Amino acid sequence: MSTAAEIPSIATRFRGFLPVVVDVETAGFNAKRDALLEIAAVILEMGESGTMHRRETIACHVEPFPGANLDQESLEFTGIDPYHPFRMAKSEHDALEHIFKPVRRAIKESGCNRAILVGHNAAFDLSFLNAAVARTGIKRNPFHPFSTFDTVSFAALAYGQTVLARAVKAAGFDWDNEKAHSAVYDTERTADLFCSVINRWNECNPHQPETITAIKATEGI
Numbered sequence: 001m002s003t004a005a006e007i008p009s010i011a012t013r014f015r016g017f018l019p020v021v022v023d024v025e026t027a028g029f030n031a032k033r034d035a036l037l038e039i040a041a042v043i044l045e046m047g048e049s050g051t052m053h054r055r056e057t058i059a060c061h062v063e064p065f066p067g068a069n070l071d072q073e074s075l076e077f078t079g080i081d082p083y084h085p086f087r088m089a090k091s092e093h094d095a096l097e098h099i100f101k102p103v104r105r106a107i108k109e110s111g112c113n114r115a116i117l118v119g120h121n122a123a124f125d126l127s128f129l130n131a132a133v134a135r136t137g138i139k140r141n142p143f144h145p146f147s148t149f150d151t152v153s154f155a156a157l158a159y160g161q162t163v164l165a166r167a168v169k170a171a172g173f174d175w176d177n178e179k180a181h182s183a184v185y186d187t188e189r190t191a192d193l194f195c196s197v198i199n200r201w202n203e204c205n206p207h208q209p210e211t212i213t214a215i216k217a218t219e220g221i
Contacts, residue, residue, distance in 0.1 A: 035068035
């Protein structure tokens, strides 16, 4: 049985990466052409028992960048009115800094080196994040530029499901179709799904911390 000292920190568990769950709502599928309209991030943490859970949710409505395309079908699907006065949307630059600042702080506090994006079809979310970073010229992007943890694959392995709603239900959580396609709701449910898979893996592999300790000793870390 593993002792408390053998339980890895979140930094050692993911090789120095801090998993941060991200979801974006957009006005299309082309990250360079179509507008980013919402972004939400959930910072995760690991408890003393090694269990993963949600720590903090950060979210922001985003103003379409100048010249952005707004696909009508996409807007009807998400139900977002990009120019609604009560959205209190921020520019892309300010929206990204609103998300990045607490992520950078969490990286430092956790002893990690960088954030890694967790998402359901993560390449889509990362493509819009990277495109917005390029447009705004932000230099200190805390996220790895191409590596991700994709909960589509995680859920397929653990629960035999790939659709987010079905995977979330299979993991034992509620799913509300009325709240879906909101960046905050989808991000928090994706975070719950990711944590569920990681925690389930830990339960099925109770000696994993001992293995990590052995590897570190062998490598002289």
